[in-house]
Amino acid sequence: xxxxxLRIFHAVADAGSLTHAGDKLNLSQSAVSRQIRGLEESLNAxxxxxxxxxxxxxxxxxxxxxxxxxxxxxxxxxxARIRDSEExxxxxxxxxxxxxxxTLWLAxxxxxxxxxxxxxxxxxxxxxxxxxxxxxEADVAIRMKEPSQADLIRKKLMMIRMCLYATxxxxxxxxxxxxxxxxxxxxxxxxxxxxxxxxxxRNLVQHLMTYDIRSLLKVNNYFGVLQGVLNNLGIGVLPDxxxxxxxxxxxxxxxxxxxxxxxxxxxxxxxxxxxxVSAFKDFVQEEIISYRRQLRENRKAD
Numbered sequence: 464x465x466x467x468x469l470r471i472f473h474a475v476a477d478a479g480s481l482t483h484a485g486d487k488l489n490l491s492q493s494a495v496s497r498q499i500r501g502l503e504e505s506l507n508a509x510x511x512x513x514x515x516x517x518x519x520x521x522x523x524x525x526x527x528x529x530x531x532x533x534x535x536x537x538x539x540x541x542x543a544r545i546r547d548s549e550e551x552x553x554x555x556x557x558x559x560x561x562x563x564x565x566t567l568w569l570a571x572x573x574x575x576x577x578x579x580x581x582x583x584x585x586x587x588x589x590x591x592x593x594x595x596x597x598x599x600e601a602d603v604a605i606r607m608k609e610p611s612q613a614d615l616i617r618k619k620l621m622m623i624r625m626c627l628y629a630t631x632x633x634x635x636x637x638x639x640x641x642x643x644x645x646x647x648x649x650x651x652x653x654x655x656x657x658x659x660x661x662x663x664x665r666n667l668v669q670h671l672m673t674y675d676i677r678s679l680l681k682v683n684n685y686f687g688v689l690q691g692v693l694n695n696l697g698i699g700v701l702p703d704x705x706x707x708x709x710x711x712x713x714x715x716x717x718x719x720x721x722x723x724x725x726x727x728x729x730x731x732x733x734x735x736x737x738x739x740v741s742a743f744k745d746f747v748q749e750e751i752i753s754y755r756r757q758l759r760e761n762r763k764a765d
Contacts, residue, residue, distance in 0.1 A: 468502040471495055472510065473531040476524065479517045532598075539599050540733045552742040553582035560605040563685030564726070565589040568704050569605070569747075576746045583739065591659030596731050603730045603743055607661045610729045617729040618744065620751050623702050625664040625721035628712040633695040640698070640716055646671060650678035650697030658683045663721035668700055706761075707754055 474484040475495060485495045503510050510524035520528055560569060565587060577583065594600035597614050604610065610617055627646075629639075640646050653668045654660050678697070682688050685701055689709070692699035698715050702724075706712055728747060734740045 465502070465505070468498050468505075469527075469531055469534075471498045472502055472527065473535060475499060475511070475518065476520055476528045476531070479519075481518070536597075536599050552580040552738050553584075554739060555584045555586055556603065556739045556743055557586045557588065557601045558603045558605070558743065559588040559590070559594045559601040561591055561607060561684075562589045563702065564605060564607070564704075566684075566686040567689060567702070567708070571708060572750050575750070576743070579746070580742055583742070585743075596729060599731070602734060602737070603728065603740055605726065605728050605747070607724050607726060609725060609727050612729075614732045615729045616732055616735060617727050618748075620726045620728055620747065621755065622723040622725055623704055624723060625661075625667050625700055626703050626717075627698050627715040627719060628692055628701050628705070629698045629715050630692060630695055631711060631713055633692075633697070634713055634715075636695075643671075643716060643719060644674060646698065646716070647674045647677055649676075650680060651676045652680045652682065652688050652691040652697045652699035654683060654685070654688065654700070655681040661724050663724045664700065664702075667719075667721040671700070704754065707757055710761075 471484065471488060471490070474488055475481060478484040478487065481492045481495045481499070484490075485492045488495070499510065506523070506527075508523040509521050510527060511518040512521055558569075566589065570587065573585065573587075576585070588594065588601060593606065593610075594604065595612065596602075596604055596610070597612055605620070607623075609619075637649060638645070640649065651671060653671070654664065656665050656668055656672075680691050680696055682691065685705075688699045688701055689705060691697065692701065692712070693709070701712075703720075706714075728744060730737075730740050730744070
């Protein structure tokens, strides 16, 4: 079977369009179409249903796409292992995590990682959608719950909680709440309960909403919530790890916190020996140890 034709078939099946596949492969639509026709003729099978909105795989096409997908994953794994030097860490590492954790905790710490490994190329994918690691949508994931996908190596990093925070300036201009009922007299900054977020954070916001909040600012990620808090707009619901980089924030109603949220790092079993993955995992764990140490010191000081 012609490997070039299989490669082109896989791109067309993945894109659902001859034009989009051609753009990805730097081939004309007619050239892609000829290769697909040639493959269908060699197999004596129709691989796509063609209609005005694009292409849909036939049953035979689905079988072939499953095979080419498995081949693609194995080739990606082989390439990753080949690129991993015995003594050096370099090349691309695709990391996925939530927008909040990625912007507020991980990204500010990446300079330390690049200082250690200047030839590393991190592709940081920040979204609430859980990417499929076994299907190689990413190499490493940091998620706010234990991954359920099979064939993953997972490591519990820490526990976090959602708490209420405000700036000293805001609290100087407004009466600081001493009871939960007082929250009704303040502007609450939070994620919408309809947005993707951890259940513990959603539950805390839903509980606060029962107190007839006077004014509200809803943002679809914690980075936006933090910006609202730092600009003295009100009291925000934020993960407690923000206090490491923003120590001046004041926790409001300290007894009011969400349930614990576990933070997990995970990666496919097949990348167990990847030096890029090991370097990133060690870096994150060292930063977590530093975070915990600082948290203990702050609690002792209080």
